Amino acid sequence: MKERSRKAFRLMLGVFALSIMVACSSNDPEPDETDDGYVATPQPLTVPPIFQRLLPPPIIPANNPQTVEGIALGRKLFYDPILSGDGTQACASCHKPSTAFSDENQFSIGIDGFEGTRNSMPLYNMAWNNNSKFFWDGRAASIEEQALGPVENPIEMHNTWENAVGSLQSNNEYPELFNKAFGATIITKELTAKAIAQFERTLISANSPFDQYLLGENSLTPQEINGFAIFMDESRGDCFHCHGSEFNPLWTDNIFHNNGLDAVITDKGLGNVTGDPSQDGWFKSPSLRNLAYTAPYMHDGRFATLDEVINHYSEGLVYSETIDPLMKAVSSGGVHLTEPDKADLKAFLLSLSDPSFINNPDFQDPN
Amino acid sequence: MKKIAFLLIMAFIAIGCNSDDDSEPEVLGCTDPASLNYNPDANTDDGSCIFERNITIAFTQTWADSTDVTPLNFNTNLYINDARNLAHITRLRYLISRIELHKNDGTTVAFDEYQLVDLADATTLTLNPALTATTGDYTGISFIYGFNEEDNISGEYEDLNVADWGWPEMIGGGYHFMQMDGTFIDENGETQPYNFHNGTAANNGVFEANHIEFNFDMDFTITNDATIEIKMDISEWYKNPLTWDLNERSVDLMMDYLAQKDMNRNGKTVFSIGAITQ
Numbered sequence: 001m002k003e004r005s006r007k008a009f010r011l012m013l014g015v016f017a018l019s020i021m022v023a024c025s026s027n028d029p030e031p032d033e034t035d036d037g038y039v040a041t042p043q044p045l046t047v048p049p050i051f052q053r054l055l056p057p058p059i060i061p062a063n064n065p066q067t068v069e070g071i072a073l074g075r076k077l078f079y080d081p082i083l084s085g086d087g088t089q090a091c092a093s094c095h096k097p098s099t100a101f102s103d104e105n106q107f108s109i110g111i112d113g114f115e116g117t118r119n120s121m122p123l124y125n126m127a128w129n130n131n132s133k134f135f136w137d138g139r140a141a142s143i144e145e146q147a148l149g150p151v152e153n154p155i156e157m158h159n160t161w162e163n164a165v166g167s168l169q170s171n172n173e174y175p176e177l178f179n180k181a182f183g184a185t186i187i188t189k190e191l192t193a194k195a196i197a198q199f200e201r202t203l204i205s206a207n208s209p210f211d212q213y214l215l216g217e218n219s220l221t222p223q224e225i226n227g228f229a230i231f232m233d234e235s236r237g238d239c240f241h242c243h244g245s246e247f248n249p250l251w252t253d254n255i256f257h258n259n260g261l262d263a264v265i266t267d268k269g270l271g272n273v274t275g276d277p278s279q280d281g282w283f284k285s286p287s288l289r290n291l292a293y294t295a296p297y298m299h300d301g302r303f304a305t306l307d308e309v310i311n312h313y314s315e316g317l318v319y320s321e322t323i324d325p326l327m328k329a330v331s332s333g334g335v336h337l338t339e340p341d342k343a344d345l346k347a348f349l350l351s352l353s354d355p356s357f358i359n360n361p362d363f364q365d366p367n
Numbered sequence: 368m369k370k371i372a373f374l375l376i377m378a379f380i381a382i383g384c385n386s387d388d389d390s391e392p393e394v395l396g397c398t399d400p401a402s403l404n405y406n407p408d409a410n411t412d413d414g415s416c417i418f419e420r421n422i423t424i425a426f427t428q429t430w431a432d433s434t435d436v437t438p439l440n441f442n443t444n445l446y447i448n449d450a451r452n453l454a455h456i457t458r459l460r461y462l463i464s465r466i467e468l469h470k471n472d473g474t475t476v477a478f479d480e481y482q483l484v485d486l487a488d489a490t491t492l493t494l495n496p497a498l499t500a501t502t503g504d505y506t507g508i509s510f511i512y513g514f515n516e517e518d519n520i521s522g523e524y525e526d527l528n529v530a531d532w533g534w535p536e537m538i539g540g541g542y543h544f545m546q547m548d549g550t551f552i553d554e555n556g557e558t559q560p561y562n563f564h565n566g567t568a569a570n571n572g573v574f575e576a577n578h579i580e581f582n583f584d585m586d587f588t589i590t591n592d593a594t595i596e597i598k599m600d601i602s603e604w605y606k607n608p609l610t611w612d613l614n615e616r617s618v619d620l621m622m623d624y625l626a627q628k629d630m631n632r633n634g635k636t637v638f639s640i641g642a643i644t645q
Contacts, residue, residue: 054525229537232537235619323560325458325549325561325562326548326562328560328618331557
């Protein structure tokens with residue numbers, strides 16, 4: 001009897017609450033107003049087993065949780081040229097899935113035909129950038145902040161956010177999609193960047209032959225295994241101090257180094273951002289995943305092939321005042337790997353490429 | 368008038384009686400309800416109250432106890448070691464684990480956290496352990512430079528993995544204990560890099576633990592929240608007992624068994640306990 005009356009009470013309470021909600025929504029004079037209580041459908045990142053085992057949880061800002069609607073919107077925006085000044089370029093123009101979300105150019109060309117000065121960065125595993133510094137020079141403190149940059153960059157998408165947001169607002173699809181993702185039909189650049197960041201966080205790559213080897217799912221060739229030994233050998237490759245290991249499957253330290261490219265630093269990199277001249281010529285270590293797809297290499301795309309990269313560390317190091325001391329063999333140009341060692345190292349590096357990442361149907365153009 | 372006198376007498380009696388009635392036995396103990404050993408029956412505080420206090424560990428560095436080496440100046444100073452090498456530090460990171468405070472009653476406050484101190488990140492110079500310490504007298508502080516064998520397990524610590532702090536498996540695995548990188552002026556006047564990295568010592572496939580246990584006997588009393596300073600004298604790595612000449616040994620030291628053992632020998636005088644402030 002008691003149980004029944006409690007149920008009846010709950011039912012009444014529910015009806016009462018519903019009537020308030022109905023009343024409120026019918027009274028709402030401004031359908032465009034943000035509904036602060038709105039929650040889209042949560043969709044936490046699927047953490048791959050190798051990351052689960054070795055890495056901290058992904059970094060998701062409290063004010064931008066991953067949602068089904070937010071990711072879908074971000075994906076649509078990522079591929080939509082609507083954000084550019086003349087409607088010809090999308091994020092994906094320079095960050096294509098087939099090249100691990102980089103492109104094949106040394107420098108990408110913006111809408112006005114101008115060339116940039118840095119190589120388009122590949123995009124993956126960004127939610128594990130524990131350093132939270134994005135771009136080659138670390139000038140953005142979050143993915144959301146990073147996503148704001150290219151739209152207004154005059155040599156990239158050369159738009160204003162005011163104009164970009166206006167285009168989205170007057171589009172016949174986007175207001176509803178923003179409403180579903182954020183409960184807001186007034187589009188802002190912040191919400192646009194949030195959606196793009198949500199999509200970018202889903203770009204996870206952890207299924208290379210080397211990952212499968214670590215999981216005991218396949219074996220590597222003797223050449224790849226020897227290449228890994230060279231990579232981990234302080235007196236030969238000594239790559240692991242900046243580029244991860246079997247226990248850091250990001251294959252980058254996500255911090256900044258001068259790796260001995262030039263005697264005279266023309267692009268100051270991190271030093272330009274921090275104003276600290278001791279950091280001139282420091283750039284973020286890129287991950288070694290997906291090298292099979294991300295040529296050319298280095299922050300300025302100067303090396304067309306992996307062989308050139310390996311030769312740089314082997315024989316081509318150049319001294320400058322801010323060179324990282326980890327480039328220890330600079331006085332003799334490098335560590336002077338033998339040709340067989342170079343070939344094996346390259347074979348190992350290519351085992352970190354993940355075809356399932358670039359072909360993942362969830363990451364392709366939805367438009 | 369008589370009435371007034373009577374009332375006065377009665378009042379005196381009443382007061383007198385009252386004071387006689389209140390003579391409950393004195394119970395000594397801790398009368399502070401906020402303490403760990405509050406005694407609700409106690410009516411006289413005997414100073415025995417014990418409180419939980421937060422401990423902060425502050426990691427500081429000096430060169431020869433004379434120059435403070437801080438996140439602001441570590442990579443701009445020049446240092447002269449005992450071999451007369453003029454050196455510059457670009458990067459200094461080191462690992463401290465198993466910090467313990469020893470009480471005079473024989474118990475130990477064993478903090479769970481390890482700390483990767485990185486001079487490029489000022490936030491890593493303080494550790495706020497989750498465990499509290501109780502007020503009272505202590506007889507010592509101990510900690511481990513690096514990880515002991517039980518803790519030095521490859522891949523075990525997510526934050527250290529992502530910091531690229533691993534020590535290669537081929538030379539014993541686990542983690543670096545220290546990474547000190549920089550440049551020095553060699554005997555020909557040329558600038559040369561050095562990589563003073565320390566971890567497990569590998570001797571032809573035999574791996575030797577290479578951490579250092581520090582145990583400082585010292586009497587101190589915790590009364591309030593306290594900050595305990597763990598000091599590293601960087602110059603000691605290069606001088607005691609062995610004068611370390613970077614001209615002879617500067618790079619490729621991780622796989623060099625003797626270099627690893629010599630670092631361990633010199634490391635024994637590197638750390639000390641500085642100020643305890645509360």
